[in-house]
Amino acid sequence: xxxxxxxxxxxxxxxxxxxxxxxxxxxxxxxxxxxxxxxxxxxxxxxxxxxxxxxxxxxxxxxxxxxxxxxxxxxxxxxxxxxxxxxxxxxxxxxxxxxxxxxxxxxxxxxxxxxxxxxxxxxxxxxxxxxxxxxxxxxxxxxxxxxxxxxxxxxxxxxxxxxxxxxxxxxxxxxxxxxxxxxxxxxxxxxxxxxxxxxxxxxxxxxxxxxxxxxxxxxxxxxxxxxxxxxxxxxxxxxxxxxxxxxxxxxxxx
Ligand code: SAH
Numbered sequence: 001x002x003x004x005x006x007x008x009x010x011x012x013x014x015x016x017x018x019x020x021x022x023x024x025x026x027x028x029x030x031x032x033x034x035x036x037x038x039x040x041x042x043x044x045x046x047x048x049x050x051x052x053x054x055x056x057x058x059x060x061x062x063x064x065x066x067x068x069x070x071x072x073x074x075x076x077x078x079x080x081x082x083x084x085x086x087x088x089x090x091x092x093x094x095x096x097x098x099x100x101x102x103x104x105x106x107x108x109x110x111x112x113x114x115x116x117x118x119x120x121x122x123x124x125x126x127x128x129x130x131x132x133x134x135x136x137x138x139x140x141x142x143x144x145x146x147x148x149x150x151x152x153x154x155x156x157x158x159x160x161x162x163x164x165x166x167x168x169x170x171x172x173x174x175x176x177x178x179x180x181x182x183x184x185x186x187x188x189x190x191x192x193x194x195x196x197x198x199x200x201x202x203x204x205x206x207x208x209x210x211x212x213x214x215x216x217x218x219x220x221x222x223x224x225x226x227x228x229x230x231x232x233x234x235x236x237x238x239x240x241x242x243x244x245x246x247x248x249x250x251x252x253x254x
Contacts, residue, residue, distance in 0.1 A: 050090035063110045071140035080131040099151045103131040115213045127176035128192035132158030145169035148176045179205045193248035194222045215245045
């Protein structure tokens, strides 16, 4: 009986040793992971603070829609730009993205979004996905978002970034002048590139009672314009200040 017990003790001892080793190893790994995630958390909270500061700055500059300001605080703008420019991500200025395009100045994004007066659940069509930042702001505001981009590479990159961040707008590669007749009518249409004339096909995709926000004009500068669809055939226009956007161009680029 005794011998039997001792024989059993040896394997038990080995098992205990192995387990201790495994636990020590696991706890070391956890520590390492925790260190890594501490750094990650510090980065995230710093960026979140910067986004909040940006939102405060936009409030001072005249943006008053709380839902827009909250969206600006919550969307990590640095995720939408080249890492080399990340030091500028939360400054109120436009920045270059691929294909000679730009991510709009945060004030412009907030201003256009405020003019939309977006209600949760509204169906909104954005023309010019670009970096995807504006689409993320619209998603934060719980809109049903559709967005079209004419550059395939921008469409693809924006999709990857948005999905990584947990935003799932309906993204399309195509010519925004055509709109999305198969998904019309839209409650709101937001154009983030500048057409010289009002895009007629898009007006027809607005529901009666809905409106479009569009920077209207040539390369020299544009007037921010709101066009309301008052009835099937009647539209009313109002102007809301001067801006400079990249031009809205016809066709697509593969
Ligand atoms: N909303 C974007 C701003 C991008 S700048 C953002 O948040 O980053 C304007 C974008 O409009 C550019 O990416 C440009 O390629 C796109 N664009 C210009 N003409 C277009 C058209 N006809 N259809 C779709 N996108 C267009």
